[in-house]
Amino acid sequence: MNFTRRHLLTGAAAGASLALAPTTAHAEAEAAPGALGLLYDATACVGCQACVSACVEANHAPQSASLDAARASERGLTTEARSSVKLYVSADGSERSFVKQQCMHCVDPACVASCMFRALNKDPQTGVVRWEPSRCVGCRYCEIVCPFHVPRFEWQGFNPRIVKCELCSPRLAAGLQPACSSVCPTHAVVFGQRRALLSTAHQRVAAHPGSYSEGRVYGEHEAGGTQALYLSHTAFGKLGLPLLSAESIPAKRLKWQKRIYSYLAAPAVAYALLAGVLVKRWRSHQVHEVHEEVTTGLRPQL
Amino acid sequence: MNRQWQRSVPLFERPVLTRPFAVLCGLGAIAAVLALYREAAGLGPASGMNDAYAWGVWKTFNIMVLTGLGSGSFAIGIAVWIFGQHRLHAVMRTAVLSSFLTYASGLALLGVDVGRPWNFFSILLPWRWNAHSPMLEIAFCMPLYTAVPLLIENLPVLLEFLGKRLPRFSFAFDAAESTIRRVFPFVLALGFLLPAMHQSSLGALMLLAGEQVHPLWQSPLLPLLYVGAAGYMGFAFVTFILLMAHLVWERPLDMEVLCSLSRIAAGVAAVWLGVRTMDLLLRRVILLAFAPTQAALLFWIETSLLAAGAIVALSAARRNNARRAFVASLLLCVGGMLYRFDPTTMVYRPGFNASYFPSLIELAIAVGFVAAAVAAFCVVVKFTAVLPAPLDAWFEAETAQTPRNPRTGQLVIEYAAAD
Numbered sequence: 001m002n003f004t005r006r007h008l009l010t011g012a013a014a015g016a017s018l019a020l021a022p023t024t025a026h027a028e029a030e031a032a033p034g035a036l037g038l039l040y041d042a043t044a045c046v047g048c049q050a051c052v053s054a055c056v057e058a059n060h061a062p063q064s065a066s067l068d069a070a071r072a073s074e075r076g077l078t079t080e081a082r083s084s085v086k087l088y089v090s091a092d093g094s095e096r097s098f099v100k101q102q103c104m105h106c107v108d109p110a111c112v113a114s115c116m117f118r119a120l121n122k123d124p125q126t127g128v129v130r131w132e133p134s135r136c137v138g139c140r141y142c143e144i145v146c147p148f149h150v151p152r153f154e155w156q157g158f159n160p161r162i163v164k165c166e167l168c169s170p171r172l173a174a175g176l177q178p179a180c181s182s183v184c185p186t187h188a189v190v191f192g193q194r195r196a197l198l199s200t201a202h203q204r205v206a207a208h209p210g211s212y213s214e215g216r217v218y219g220e221h222e223a224g225g226t227q228a229l230y231l232s233h234t235a236f237g238k239l240g241l242p243l244l245s246a247e248s249i250p251a252k253r254l255k256w257q258k259r260i261y262s263y264l265a266a267p268a269v270a271y272a273l274l275a276g277v278l279v280k281r282w283r284s285h286q287v288h289e290v291h292e293e294v295t296t297g298l299r300p301q302l
Numbered sequence: 303m304n305r306q307w308q309r310s311v312p313l314f315e316r317p318v319l320t321r322p323f324a325v326l327c328g329l330g331a332i333a334a335v336l337a338l339y340r341e342a343a344g345l346g347p348a349s350g351m352n353d354a355y356a357w358g359v360w361k362t363f364n365i366m367v368l369t370g371l372g373s374g375s376f377a378i379g380i381a382v383w384i385f386g387q388h389r390l391h392a393v394m395r396t397a398v399l400s401s402f403l404t405y406a407s408g409l410a411l412l413g414v415d416v417g418r419p420w421n422f423f424s425i426l427l428p429w430r431w432n433a434h435s436p437m438l439e440i441a442f443c444m445p446l447y448t449a450v451p452l453l454i455e456n457l458p459v460l461l462e463f464l465g466k467r468l469p470r471f472s473f474a475f476d477a478a479e480s481t482i483r484r485v486f487p488f489v490l491a492l493g494f495l496l497p498a499m500h501q502s503s504l505g506a507l508m509l510l511a512g513e514q515v516h517p518l519w520q521s522p523l524l525p526l527l528y529v530g531a532a533g534y535m536g537f538a539f540v541t542f543i544l545l546m547a548h549l550v551w552e553r554p555l556d557m558e559v560l561c562s563l564s565r566i567a568a569g570v571a572a573v574w575l576g577v578r579t580m581d582l583l584l585r586r587v588i589l590l591a592f593a594p595t596q597a598a599l600l601f602w603i604e605t606s607l608l609a610a611g612a613i614v615a616l617s618a619a620r621r622n623n624a625r626r627a628f629v630a631s632l633l634l635c636v637g638g639m640l641y642r643f644d645p646t647t648m649v650y651r652p653g654f655n656a657s658y659f660p661s662l663i664e665l666a667i668a669v670g671f672v673a674a675a676v677a678a679f680c681v682v683v684k685f686t687a688v689l690p691a692p693l694d695a696w697f698e699a700e701t702a703q704t705p706r707n708p709r710t711g712q713l714v715i716e717y718a719a720a721d
Contacts, residue, residue, distance in 0.1 A: 076654065077353075110510050116438035117424040117431065135424055138417020141437045143356035145510040149653045152353050153417065155346025160417040242513070242653060250434070253509040256522065258434050267495060274384075274491035281383050282487040288388070298696070301310055301395075301687065302458035302483065 035127035037227030044188035051180035058179035103165035105227035108248035224248025307690035333670020354656030372404025377536030443500035451493030516649035537567035538634035568615035607637030
């Protein structure tokens with residue numbers, strides 16, 4: 001599939017028209033209509049590491065890092081390599097598969113929910129999760145909560161960054177597709193709108209029902225859905241893709257937190273109640289203090 | 303020897319510059335230098351943290367664990383002010399000072415821990431806030447709690463001290479105190495609301511980590527259990543401080559107060575253990591506690607420390623036994639500390655192979671910040687009236703601190719103008 005600027009523009013236009021249409025669905029549960037993503041098909045991947053090299057180059061990492069990408073890839077994601085391709089071999093050697101790793105661009109990401117100043121935020125149109133240096137405090141909470149272990153922190157130096165795949169946002173803005181999908185010789189990495197990629201994935205599964213594990217697309221429902229989608233002949237769990245329920249992590253885990261803190265209503269009521277009780281207690285305490293001052297002749301200590 | 307604690311009295315007769323104090327200051331100074339090194343070199347060279355274990359002891363121990371111990375002002379304050387345990391008023395100054403110092407030291411270390419502290423000014427820009435982030439709640443509430451309620455609750459002690467040292471300006475200090483008295487109930491209310499919020503949010507932090515935290519700990523009740531732990535840890539830690547003051551500085555004990563502190567701590571811990579057990583039963587994960595795993599072992603260590611702590615505390619209260627109260631406070635402190643440490647570190651299982659052990663520099667900084675807080679506590683209690691004492695100790699201190707005529711050695715007493 002070739003992705004051109006026109007695809008992107010028509011997609012965006014369709015997205016905009018849909019966004020204007022009234023909708024009753026919860027924003028957190030559904031992907032933006034124009035959500036972009038990647039489809040990785042492990043059955044087609046030959047492990048050439050071209051995508052990793054292109055990724056490192058596109059993200060302005062030093063040339064040496066680019067040449068070393070294949071070796072770096074074995075270490076997984078680093079601050080130089082925002083994507084990696086690793087080889088999985090089962091214990092008895094009978095099963096093998098490559099697996100690409102990069103940011104999944106979750107539909108309702110835990111990292112975005114966790115980030116206190118919205119340094120990690122989701123583009124409303126494309127759904128790409130980006131990092132904004134001027135807002136990040138460097139608390140590394142995103143690294144704790146990401147179920148896919150994607151964000152990387154620069155541990156060296158006084159001005160560290162959070163580094164993760166941003167779906168080559170500058171290239172997208174220039175009408176190009178992400179570096180990784182642009183160089184893939186086997187169409188194992190395909191870029192497009194999430195909806196289109198999902199139907200492509202389902203077509204591939206339907207065409208070769210036997211060759212895909214579990215007969216499904218990883219990322220369609222996992223953790224509320226991700227914009228990076230996976231197909232594989234090996235069980236997803238073995239490739240390091242965690243088994244996650246269909247509810248997004250923020251929706252599932254912060255249900256009560258969100259209710260308690262919505263509009264700060266509950267804390268305000270609690271404060272009013274506390275203050276009411278304490279004003280009363282304080283008055284009786286002052287009476288007590290005066291009594292003590294009279295009996296001991298000493299100034300009361302607060 | 304049991305004499306009722308009636309007033310807070312400075313430890314005026316004790317020297318400030320002692321060898322242990324010098325050691326504490328030295329540790330603090332080393333930490334300060336190493337913190338500068340961390341700022342220049344980055345977190346990697348200064349700590350054992352990595353991308354799998356992105357949080358090290360600075361957050362998981364100095365904040366998560368030690369602010370639990372520093373919850374005395376919150377926990378005992380509620381018993382005193384809401385539930386009318388008037389006898390516990392005597393220990394409030396100790397509680398608020400210990401809370402202030404633990405929080406201040408933790409927050410200072412947090413400034414060292416975060417990678418890009420200069421962006422923290424975003425806290426002043428509401429449009430940048432992510433209102434649903436537990437981290438924002440903590441980033442907002444913890445400094446606010448330290449800077450407003452805790453500071454104001456500590457101010458009367460300072461004003462009292464200044465009033466004595468600078469009698470000429472006592473009118474100003476008196477005016478300040480009467481202002482504090484006017485707003486005091488509203489400050490107290492803030493002092494109970496904010497810790498309830500951020501102590502629960504410390505638990506809520508780990509909610510988003512989802513399945514990475516072992517199911518024995520990962521629970522929707524995590525925020526509630528974190529506040530509950532802060533409850534008994536606050537009581538136990540203040541009891542511990544008071545008994546240490548007795549052991550080190552030979553302060554007289556008021557067993558009545560210590561017994562009621564122990565009794566309440568035991569009660570809170572017992573209810574907490576009950577809630578946790580119910581939670582494990584309802585989530586149907588209790589059987590995991592009987593699997594031969596490290597997590598199960600940790601669970602039983604926590605549970606037995608806390609259960610033993612509650613039982614010993616109760617027996618201390620029944621038998622009026624200071625030794626038992628000391629043991630109980632230690633057990634409850636350590637049990638609570640372990641509970642608050644485990645989900646972030648010991649039973650936190652990141653998806654890929656990695657290990658974390660704090661580096662020497664990291665440990666030295668963590669220890670140094672604690673040492674600085676302890677040193678500050680030692681200084682403050684020697685100059686200002688924080689630790690509780692019987693009435694006669696107050697008079698003794700007053701007499702000793704009253705200026706004497708250098709030649710005759712007689713007390714110089716200025717009488718206020720007669721009415």
